[in-house]
Amino acid sequence: MPERNQAAFDFMASRRSLPAKTFITPVPSRAELEEILTVALRVPDHGKLEPWRLIVVDRAAMARLADLAEARALELGGDAEKVAKGRGQYDLGQLAVVVISSPKPVEKMPAAEQVLSAGALCMNIVSAATAAGWGACWLTGWPAHDAEFCARAFGCEGAETVAGIIHIATAPVVPPDRPRPDLSKVVSWA
Template identity: 75%
Template sequence: MPARNDAALAFLKSRRSRPAKLFTLPVPSRAELEEILTAATRVPDHGKLEPWRLIVVQGAAFARLADLAEARARDLGGDEEMVGKGRGQYDTGKLAVVVIASPKPSPKIPPVEQLMSAAALCFGIVNAAEAAGWGACWLTGWPAHDPVFAARAFGCAEGETVAGIVHIATPPTDGPDRPRPDLSRLVTWVEA
C-alpha cells in the first residue's frame, strides 16, 4: 500500500480562498519566494518543455500596471466600472507572480496541455505559498486576457497568454469558508 501523507491531505482539505484585496504587508522575501517557486515548479511540464515563464511584480510596478490597465480601458471606451476593475488588483497589490503561458513548438505535446501546465503552476504557487504560511490568491481579470495590455504590461509575445496572477502577502484572519462542490453531483464512477 502506498504511504499516505496525512499532513499534506489535511492541508489541502483545509485551504481557504481569501481575497487578495485584504492582504497586508509583509510579503515574502526574495529567498522565501524562491523557495515557494522551487516547490511550485514541480508541475507536469510535459517533456521538460517548461511552457511558461514567471514575472515577479512588486513595489512601484503595481502603480505602473494600474495606470496601464486604466489607459487600456479608456482606449477600449470602457466605463468607470471597467476602469475600476482593471486597476483594482494592481492598486491593492503587494507582491504577485504572473504566470505567462508560453507554449513551445512540439509534435508530441499539444498547446492545450502546455496551457494546462501553466495553470497547474498557478495552483502550485498558491499551495506552496500557503504551505509556507502566506496568503495566496490566483486572479486574472479582463486586462490579463487583453493581448494589448498583456504585451505592454508583461511583454507577452504572440501565442503567449497570462495564465494567472498569483498575489502573495500576509493573509487576513480566517473568516467563513465558501461553499464547496457537492461531489455527488459532479463525479461519475465508471467501472466497465
C-alpha cells in the same frame, strides 16, 4: 497499501482561497519567494519544455500596471466600472507572481497540455505560498485576457497568455470556509 501523508492531506482538505484585496504587508522576501517558486516549479512540464515563464511584480510595479490597465480601459471605451476593475488588483496588490503560458511549437506535446501545465503551476504557487504561511490568491481579471495589455505589461508575444496572477502577502484574517461542491452533482463513475 500506499503510505498516507496525513499532514499533506489535511493541508489540502483545509486550503482555501483568500481575498487578495485584504492582503497587507509584510510580503515574502526574495529568498522566501525563491523557495516558494522552487517548490512550485515541480510541476508537470511535458518533457522539460517549461511552457511558461514567471514575472515577479513588486509594489512599485503594481502602480505602473494599474496605470496601464486604466489607459487600456479608456482606449477600449470603457466606463468608470471597467477602469476600476482593471486597476483594482494592481492598486491593492502588494506582491504578485504572473504566470505566462508560453506554449512551445512541439508537435508531440499538444498546446492544450502545455497551457494546462501553466495552470498547474499557478495552483502549485498558491499551494506552496499557503504552505509557507502566506496568504495567496490566484486572479486574472479582464486585463489579463486583453492581448494588448498583456503585450505592454508583460511582454506577451504570439501564443503567450496570462494563466494567472498569484498575489502573495500577509492575510490579516482567514475567512470562514465556503460551501464546497456536492460530489454527487459533479462526479460520474464510468
